[in-house]
Amino acid sequence: MAAKPAHLITGAASGIGAIVAERLAKRGDQLWLLARNEVRAKELEDRFPDSRTLVADLSEPRRLAEVLENQDMPTRLDSLLHIAGVVDVGAVAELDSKVWNVTLAVNLAAPAELTRLLLPQVRTAQGHIIFLNSRQGLRANATWSAYAASKHGLRALADALREEEHDSGVRVTSIHPSRTATPMLQKVHRQEEKEYDATRWIRPESVATTVLTALDQSRDAEITDLTIGPGR
Known part of the structure; x- marks a missing residue:
């Protein structure tokens, strides 16, 4: 009997x-879920009782290798799904170095380091690495400089990785949704001092469908980039 597909997901606690x-x-696949602390890991285990959890703080990418070395790790991964992210909006004149450092750490440096650490397992399965990016990773708007810079960098990471791993059979996809009705967007609206109306934005279920569409693409083709805008 074939082994169940195995997936490692960051950002599984909420939203997309x-x-x-x-x-x-629901498919019966094997899940490895990354949590930033033991409390969040317990919440994930309660929600997904058949899953395995790993505990690591993405805001400290330099410590990921050390932290994960002492935990049980998957031996193969059919996908590595980088979905976690952080955002703080504000003019360049207002954003301090702490915002920049945390944003770049969580949104760019941590996915790069986690990919490096788990690439052997993905290669073993000839698996798929998906980076949940943003429309801000294609064009930066005012007050989004730190977030957009991290997402522009994430796209560059994906593009380079795709070329490097093509011959190993690893597929790499960047997904660029516009504003999506998630807790992260609620935070943004508070920072922007704007009213939040979830019905105006893309549903997180729609973005999740796009992630699975890329993941389920037949082996004869590779979806490299997908951009998702609001419907009519």
Whole structure:
């Protein structure tokens, strides 16, 4: 009997990541869920009882290798799904170095380091690495400089990785949704001092469907980039 597909997901606690995890769990796939602390890991284990959890703080990418070395790790991964992210909006004149450092760490340096650490397992399965990017990773708007810079860098990471791993059979996809009705967007609206109306934005379920569409693409083709805008 073939082994169940195995997926490692960051950001599975809420929003798009939680929906992707729920859908993969319903298939009976094996889930490895990254949590930033033991409390969040317990919450994920309660929500996804058949999953395995790893504890690591993405805001400290330099410590990922040391932290994960002492935990049980998957031996193969059919996908590595980078969905976690952080955002703080504000003019360049207002954003301090702490915002820049945390944003670049979580959104760019941590996915790069986690990919480096788990690439052997993805290669073993000739698996798929998906980076949940943003429309801000294609064009930066005012007050989004730190977030957009991290996402522009994430696209560059994906593009370079795709070329490097093509011959190993590893597929790499960047997904660029516009504003999506998630807790992250609620935070943005508070920072912008704007009213939040979830019905105006893309549903997280729609983005999750796009992630699975890329993941389920037949082996004869590779979806490299997908951009998702609001419907009419």
